Amino acid sequence: MPELPEVETVRRGLVPVMEGAVIAQADVNRPDLRWPFPQGMAARLTGQQVLRLRRRSKYILADLASGESLLIHLGMSGRMLISGDPLGQFVHDHPPAEKHDHVVFHMDNGARVTFNDPRRFGAMDLLDTATADQHKLLAAIGPEPFGNDFHETHLIAVLKGRNTPIKSALLDQRIVAGLGNIYVCEALYRARIHPARKAGRIATARIAALVPIIREVLSDAIEAGGSSLRDFRQADGELGYFQHRFDVYGREGAPCHSEDCSAQIARIVQSGRSSFYCSQCQR
DNA sequence: ATAGGCACCTGGTGGC
């Protein structure tokens, strides 16, 4: 679930119930996720107004009135469940606590936000808002795909001479922020680039073409996430789950969507992870 | 510096 579009979808879903509201109470139900929670996390959150919810790569940052920011990563299975918000946009009752509800934020507007993460690859930390960029987990991350620093010259430069498959390179968060296994596969399909191609041996024009394609793939997905959000009125308040039409991801053996192509989508394993592609269209 | 592999953890699925 959580690559950039899903994280952005979650952030947008949280804005109406968290921004401007005060965390009246924070339940921290275990000492850690992927790493131990910071010292006194519950106390440092309690009574704090959330000034702003931002996203950097796959991280959500909640800037607090105290000058600290809460850093949240959803890992592989993290979810944010909203319940009982007074705006009536989501659901009206608080569902019973479930297994893996690790942190619960009780907002002063009546909303409750529950972080649920079965696999616990997620993370939370507190850092100084002013120096957030220098946080260990954020410092090395590359440009935001929708930002001005992500452009053709950059991508060409960072891929130059790289001997690694383009698939691996695009998964590397230092090259560009926010892509994961799904959207790398989708972007390479749209760019007609074979996932196993060495990153440093792709014509610069084809690398350049990846820039708008990556933006399109991500914005298409964000749009899809946003539209499904509106259906949550009668749903259970779970965010970050949306239907999206993939061209290749998870479609091994299914027909290629390209016109005039009769090939089937193939799957290979690269550094332990599945890559889906069309061997006819992608070279 | 770069590349590859492992580890962390739980749950769902499909085969026998």
Add this chain to the structure above:
DNA sequence: TGCCACCAGGTGCCTA
């Protein structure tokens, strides 16, 4: 029904 192998949207860390 039970057991088991395998798979899953991420990424830090260790080793050559």
